[in-house]
Amino acid sequence: MAIQLIGVMAFAQVQVTNLLIENRIEPTGIDKAAPRLSWQLFSSNRNVMQTAYEIRVATDVKSLEKGKKLAWNSGKISSMQSVVVDYNGNELQSGTTYYWQVRVWDNQGNRSKWSQPSHWLTGIKDVDNWKAQWIQVGFEEEEGRPSPMFRKEFNSSKKIKHAVAFVTAKGVYEAEINGKKVGDACFAPFWTTYNERLQYQTYDVTDLVKQGNNAVGITLGNGWYRGNIGFEGKVNVYGSELALLFQLEITYEDGTTELVVSDGSWKSSTGPIVYSEIYHGETYDARLEKTGWSEAGYNDNKWSGVELKDYSKDILITTENEPVRKKEVFHPVEILTTPEGDQVIDFGQNLVGWVQMKVSGKAGDQISITHTEVLDKDGNVYLESLRSAKQKNTFILKGEGVEEFEPHFSWQGFRYIKVEGYPGELKRENFTATALYSDMVQTGSFVCSDELVNQLQHNIQWGQRGNFLDVPTDCPQRDERLGWTGDAQAFARTATFNFRVHSFFDKWLKDVASDQYDNGGVPFVVPDVLRNGQVSPGWADVATIGPWTMYLAYGDKDLLAQQYESMKGWVNYIRSVSPDHLWKPAFSFGDWLFYRPFDDNSGMSAVTDKSLIAQAFYAHSTQLLINAAEVLDKKDDVKKYQELLEMIKQAFVQEYMTPNGKLVSGTQTAYVLALNFDLLPEALRDQAAKRLVDNIRTYNTHLTTGFLGTPYLCHVLSRFGYTDMAYELLMQKTYPSWLYPVTMGATTIWERWDGIKPDGTFQTPGMNSFNHYAYGAIGDWMYRVVAGIDTEEDNPGYKGIQIKPHIGEQLSHAKAELQTYYGQVVSGWEKVDDKLKLNVSVPVNTKAVVYVPASAESAVTESGKKLGDVSDLEVVGHKDGYVILKLGSGMYQFESN
Ligand code: BGC
Numbered sequence: 001m002a003i004q005l006i007g008v009m010a011f012a013q014v015q016v017t018n019l020l021i022e023n024r025i026e027p028t029g030i031d032k033a034a035p036r037l038s039w040q041l042f043s044s045n046r047n048v049m050q051t052a053y054e055i056r057v058a059t060d061v062k063s064l065e066k067g068k069k070l071a072w073n074s075g076k077i078s079s080m081q082s083v084v085v086d087y088n089g090n091e092l093q094s095g096t097t098y099y100w101q102v103r104v105w106d107n108q109g110n111r112s113k114w115s116q117p118s119h120w121l122t123g124i125k126d127v128d129n130w131k132a133q134w135i136q137v138g139f140e141e142e143e144g145r146p147s148p149m150f151r152k153e154f155n156s157s158k159k160i161k162h163a164v165a166f167v168t169a170k171g172v173y174e175a176e177i178n179g180k181k182v183g184d185a186c187f188a189p190f191w192t193t194y195n196e197r198l199q200y201q202t203y204d205v206t207d208l209v210k211q212g213n214n215a216v217g218i219t220l221g222n223g224w225y226r227g228n229i230g231f232e233g234k235v236n237v238y239g240s241e242l243a244l245l246f247q248l249e250i251t252y253e254d255g256t257t258e259l260v261v262s263d264g265s266w267k268s269s270t271g272p273i274v275y276s277e278i279y280h281g282e283t284y285d286a287r288l289e290k291t292g293w294s295e296a297g298y299n300d301n302k303w304s305g306v307e308l309k310d311y312s313k314d315i316l317i318t319t320e321n322e323p324v325r326k327k328e329v330f331h332p333v334e335i336l337t338t339p340e341g342d343q344v345i346d347f348g349q350n351l352v353g354w355v356q357m358k359v360s361g362k363a364g365d366q367i368s369i370t371h372t373e374v375l376d377k378d379g380n381v382y383l384e385s386l387r388s389a390k391q392k393n394t395f396i397l398k399g400e401g402v403e404e405f406e407p408h409f410s411w412q413g414f415r416y417i418k419v420e421g422y423p424g425e426l427k428r429e430n431f432t433a434t435a436l437y438s439d440m441v442q443t444g445s446f447v448c449s450d451e452l453v454n455q456l457q458h459n460i461q462w463g464q465r466g467n468f469l470d471v472p473t474d475c476p477q478r479d480e481r482l483g484w485t486g487d488a489q490a491f492a493r494t495a496t497f498n499f500r501v502h503s504f505f506d507k508w509l510k511d512v513a514s515d516q517y518d519n520g521g522v523p524f525v526v527p528d529v530l531r532n533g534q535v536s537p538g539w540a541d542v543a544t545i546g547p548w549t550m551y552l553a554y555g556d557k558d559l560l561a562q563q564y565e566s567m568k569g570w571v572n573y574i575r576s577v578s579p580d581h582l583w584k585p586a587f588s589f590g591d592w593l594f595y596r597p598f599d600d601n602s603g604m605s606a607v608t609d610k611s612l613i614a615q616a617f618y619a620h621s622t623q624l625l626i627n628a629a630e631v632l633d634k635k636d637d638v639k640k641y642q643e644l645l646e647m648i649k650q651a652f653v654q655e656y657m658t659p660n661g662k663l664v665s666g667t668q669t670a671y672v673l674a675l676n677f678d679l680l681p682e683a684l685r686d687q688a689a690k691r692l693v694d695n696i697r698t699y700n701t702h703l704t705t706g707f708l709g710t711p712y713l714c715h716v717l718s719r720f721g722y723t724d725m726a727y728e729l730l731m732q733k734t735y736p737s738w739l740y741p742v743t744m745g746a747t748t749i750w751e752r753w754d755g756i757k758p759d760g761t762f763q764t765p766g767m768n769s770f771n772h773y774a775y776g777a778i779g780d781w782m783y784r785v786v787a788g789i790d791t792e793e794d795n796p797g798y799k800g801i802q803i804k805p806h807i808g809e810q811l812s813h814a815k816a817e818l819q820t821y822y823g824q825v826v827s828g829w830e831k832v833d834d835k836l837k838l839n840v841s842v843p844v845n846t847k848a849v850v851y852v853p854a855s856a857e858s859a860v861t862e863s864g865k866k867l868g869d870v871s872d873l874e875v876v877g878h879k880d881g882y883v884i885l886k887l888g889s890g891m892y893q894f895e896s897n
Contacts, residue, residue, distance in 0.1 A: 013043050013045055013106075013108070014041055014042070014045075014108075014112045015041070015113070016040070016042075016103060016113075016114075016115040017039070017040055017042060017115060017116065018823075019037070019038070019101075019102065019116075019118035020118075021035050021036070021038075021100075023036075023084075023502045023506075023554070023821075024322065024503055027120050028121040028202040028204065029121065029122070029200070029202030030092075030120045030318070031122065031124065031125060031317075034088065035087050035120065036085060036086055036087070037084075037085050037086075037100065038083045038085070039104075040821070040822060040823045041104055041112070041822075041845050042823065043106065043108075045108055045890070046888060046889060047108075047872050048108060048889050049080060049107045049845055049888065050080050050081075050104050050105070050844070051078065051079075051105050051106060052076050052077060052078045052104065052105040053077055053079060053102055054074055054077065054103050054104075055073075055074040055100060055101070055102045056070050056074070056101060057071045057087070057089055057098055057099070058099055059096055059099070061099050061117055064101060065101075065114075065117070072087060072090060074088065074089075076105070082845050083797065083799075083822065084558070092125075093125070094124050094125040095123075095164040095249050096121070096122050097122075097204065098119060098120055098122065099117045099119045100117065100118060100120075101115045101116065102114070102115050122202075123200070123202045127314055127316065130166075130247065130313045131259055132247040133262055133263050133264070134244070134245050134310065135150065135244050135262045135263070135266055135268075135309065136268075136306060137242075137304065137307070138304040139304040142270070144274060144275050145222060146270040146271075146274045146275065147220055147270065147273035147408070148219070148242060148270055149217060149219045149268065149271045149293060150220075150244055150246075150266050151216065151217045151267050151268075151293055151294060151298070151300060152216050152262075152265065152266045152267070153298075154213075154215075154216070154248075155213055155214070156209060156210065156211055156212065156250055156258065157211070158252040158253065158254060158256070159252060159254075160209055160252060161251045161252055162250075163206045163209040163250045164249050165177070165202070165203045165246070165247070166200050166201070166247045166249075167182070167188070167189075167200060167203070167247075168188075168189045168198060168316065169188075169189060169220050169242065169245065170198075170239055170241070170242055170243040170311070171221055171222060171226065171243070172188065172220065172224075172225070173188060173219065173244065174188075174221075174408055174409075175203075175246070176218070176294035177205055177208040177215070177294065178209070178214055178294065178295055179292070179294050182205055183203045184323075185323035185325060186326065187411075187436075188201050190319065190321075190323070191223075191471050191527060192510075193527045194527070196315055197317050197510065197511065198315045198317065199316075199319045199320065200317070200318060201319050201323070202318065205248070209248070209250060215294055215295050215296045215297075216248065216294065217293050217294025217295075218246060219271065219408070221242075221273070221276045221409025221410075222276060222277060222278075222409065223278065224278065224527070225238045225239060226238065226240055226242065227276075228279055229278065229482075229529050230482065230529040231479065231480075233388065241309075245316075246261065246262040247261045247262070262306075264306065267300045267303035267304065268306050269290070269293075269300070269303040271289065271293070272284050272286055272287075272288040272289045273408060273409070276410055277410060278409070279388070279391070279478075279479050279481070280389060280390040280391070281394070282394075282407040282408060282410045283393070283394040283396070284408075286398035286403055287364070287396060287398045320503060320507035320510070321438060321470070321503040321504045321506065321507040321508075322439040323438070323439060324436055324470055326434045326436060327436065327465070328434070328435045329432050329435075330347040330349055330351065330432065330433040330434075330435070331347070334346040335426050338375065338379050338380045338381060339378055342380070342381050342418045342420075343418065343426055344375070344416050344419075345416065345419065346416050347417075349415060350414070350415040350466070351462065351465070352411060352412070352413045352465065352466035352476040353411055353435040353436040353437075354393070354406050354410075354433070354434060355371075355393070355406070355431055355432070355434075356405065356406040356432050356434060357369065357404070358404050358429075359395070359397065359422065360402045360403065360424075361397045361423035364396060364399070365396070365397040365421065366421050367394070367420065367422050368419075368420045368421055369392065369417045369418070370390075370392045370417065371392070371412035371414030371416070371417050372391070372414055372415075372416050372418070373385070373416070373477055373771065374415070381418045382762070385478060385762065385769065386477055386478045387765070388479045389478050389479040391414065393412075411436055411476070412477065413475065413478075413771055414433075414477065417431075417433075419431075435465060435466075438469060438470055438504055440468065440504055442499050442500075443497065443498065443499055443818055443819040444497040444498045444499070444816065444817065444818050446497075446782050446783055446786075446787060446814070446815070446816045448813060448814035448815070449812040449814070450731070450810065450811055452731075452743065453739070455747075456738055456778070457782065459741070459742065459747060459748050459776070460494065460498065462771075463749040463773035464776070466771050467772075468495070468499070471483040471511075471527070472487065472495075472504075472508060473487075474751075475751065475771055477769060477771060478769060482529065483527060484525050485522060485523070485524060485525065485540060485542040486524075486536065486774075487773065488508075488546065489539070489541055489542040490707050490708070490710070490711050491711075491774055491776060492505065492542075493549050493552075493711070494776060494777050494778075494779035494780040496552075496554070497553075497779060497780065497783045497816075497818060500819070501550075502553070502554045502559075505546060505549075505550050506550065506556075506562075508526065509550070509563050511527055512542060512546065512563075512566060513565070515527060515528040517533060517573075520569035520571075520576075521533070521534075521535040521540060522542065522570055523535070524536060524539055534586075536587055537613055537614035537617045538588075538589065538591075538707070540573075541617045541620065541621045543567055543569070543570040543621070544567045544620070544624040544628075546563070547559060547564075547566075547567060547624075548624040548627060552791055553797065554796075554797045554821065555796040555798075555821070557631060560632060561632055564632060567621075567624065567625050567628055570621060571622050571644075574621065581644070581650070581651040582611075583618045585610070588611075588614060590607075590608065590610045590613060590706070591613060591667075591669045591708045591709050592706045593706045594607070594608065594667070595699075595702075595704035595705075595706075595753065604699070606668060606669065606705070606706075607665070608667045608709070609670070611656075612652075612655075612665055613673065615648065615652045615656065615679075616677050616679060617677075618648050619645060619648045619649055619677050623678075625637070625641050626641045626642055629641065649679050652674070653680065656670075656674075657674075660687075661684035661688055662691065666691070666695060667704065668692060668695055668704050669704075669705045669706065671691055671692035672692065672713050673712070675688055675689060675692070675720065676715065692717070693722055696729070702734070702737060703729050703732075704736065707774045707775075710775055710777055710778070711778075713729070714726035714730065714781040714785065715785065718785050727808040727810055727811075728810075730778065730781075730782075735753055735754045736754065737753070738775065741753075744756050746770065749773050749774075750771075750775070751768060751769040751774075751775075752767070783818070785804075785806050786811075787805055787814055787827045787829075788803050788804040788805035788816075789803060789825050790802045790803075797820065798818070798846060799846055800846070800847055800848075800849075801820075801846055802848065803827045803840055803842075803848055803850045803851065804850075804882065805838065812831050813829060813831065814829060815827070816828070820843060822843040822844065822845050822846045823844060823845075823846075825841060825842065825843060825848075826841035829853075835897045836896050837893070837894070837895050838852055838894040838896070839891070840891070840892045840894065842887065842889045842890060842892075846889060847887070848886075848887055848888075849884065849885070850884075850886075850887060850892070850894075851883070851885075852883045852894045853882055854882065854897070855897070856883070857875055857878055860894055861894070861895045861896075862892055862894050872888070872890070873885050873887040873892070883896070
């Protein structure tokens, strides 16, 4: 009896949960032969490591739990690996749901129970499995290109066990079966380099299809495929005709199967969406609704047929990242009439999504909603900075009771809406704003004692939400919304803290590789709709910075291997255009939007030589390529590129530095890049850091950096012992600084340091977005330095954790939490009287090195005990004001003075 009880208690001490497949929660459309499985361990004990695991997989839950008819039973495998373990069972079949669970053994003699089952749905295994045909409308398209609709009825004669739909389009689509929407994604099939990679989506539609008569109806929108995208009113970038591909696979209880596919028997028509453009909005005429069109029994006699097309299916790929979904909902905080007499609703937050409206009125009443981010200094609607984007939705009533509207194939970036034509009074309850973005798991939080800094963190996260709508965009409101490579590389590391962006970048980096020019150059934007064949330093380097950042944050070696040729192609490109190892690019955006005072008589503009920047990024990209080659064990490349890197650095020093260590551009960005990328001889680095500090002082402790220098500024200061100054920059409230926009009421990160000037006037409308994440790159420093959570580079993905907080005079407490693949890492410090409290949490199956700020080992306690009395951690030493400890999983409460 006693023995049994001990057994039960020991069992309870380690648990497995948070199962992931290909880094996602219960994904659909997995088409890999060996998807990668991950799980997390929980234990109330300290220093817990996994020693073994066992996985089982089956096609139904009952068999799984009985351990019968398994597709894979790994048996007990001795291994510490709990993240990205390759499936290694029977060959996986298309369109099939696989259930799996795992149990683990730990280093303290415990075995977990089997985890709760999780599951994934497979995609289409190979192109021959596509039986559907591409279809287009069978009528002449009207001007304005109203959204076409397709329908098909079918009969399912027997009891249905399982039904899976595979759908994609040239355009964007919304599908319905029997009057209900299929899935909950918006803007599928999302955006890729359509000419080479077109994603299809996989849906479990078992609950939508019924025995008997059924109907499927699908509406298409122009989307990125043929809508207005890029500058100058460009349309039809990928093609001029919308098309649909649909395949439904029904499995009956008796084991037989049936296919319903898009083919020549479908019907087409138009309906209520008479106009739809990403930038400009949607016009929906409810009088043109076709009630019951996606249900069986609808009379489609007047509908046209369809045209068959033999577009390639070889470019079809499964969906690789989280779909765009409806997320947070906002209610009006104020309804106001502007001095110019406009009726305006303020939602209190600059967001990306759309407004849903309820209204009753007469048939033909027309209501339009125009979206804007800001009101001008007089309180009037300001639209100029949207440039040509109209951001206007128009709804025409059918006049039957309360009608509800929202757009379908267009989204807007806004905080305010102007409402015109609304019958009756505007009431709060009739308007809601819904945020739309890629449904990434939120992984990080940062809070501290300063409310303005907390608002900055809020703004960074909202900037990320708004601009992570399937591709990382520059801005979500004006006529761009493009995957600018420079912005993405600047923000990537910060992005990995706030949300799990692993799959998001995995997919987008494949597009980077796919859009890379034949000579290795990387376009300004990806997907490349500008198609100008040009490259810019600091932009194109996303090809190396992107994969390396993802490798650090998620430890994904496969991603690095997948991108390796792209990384190498980019470095080889620079080498090919750089005689004497000096890169003088034909074109460069430079340190985009750096500080540049108006009427600059005293020469305070922080202009950094563009070639110096190029050379710095050449070195950085080469270094990252070497890092990747080392991880992937490509010894020849390591050697070859190390030699190249030496030459690049020498060329930098010869060309851009005086013998005394002064750079030809005396800007913050010049010193920051040279120091961050280790371009200067060791002996001259400290003096360079001093010059950087002096420079910052000449601007009265203000930053002057643009997109390229900003991400590294505070990191360089901290690295060279000037964290106090980094804090001063962070806390600076006057322009240019991170907090200046916060003091001006910003709820997202602005494109420019002074988008709104102190007198309330705006920066130039041609380039003035109020939701642009690049300057939000300070978030990385807040997580990694203020709170101090970092991964060890040689143990990436937080398998090896470093916790090294930097205590700032200006703050009384700060805390960050990060959900890693292993579990939650926490670092939170607080000053209490003359003591410092540091609470740390380290997930199971990881190790951490913790730096406790303290004068000596004897000044530190953990949970009230002297360090020497705490058996489950190891004191390594004392250095630079920190007591250094090695420890394993668990929660620790340190106190020091
Ligand atoms: C975008 C950027 C981009 C820049 C390059 C702008 O229009 O909004 O953020 O990086 O162009 O010049």
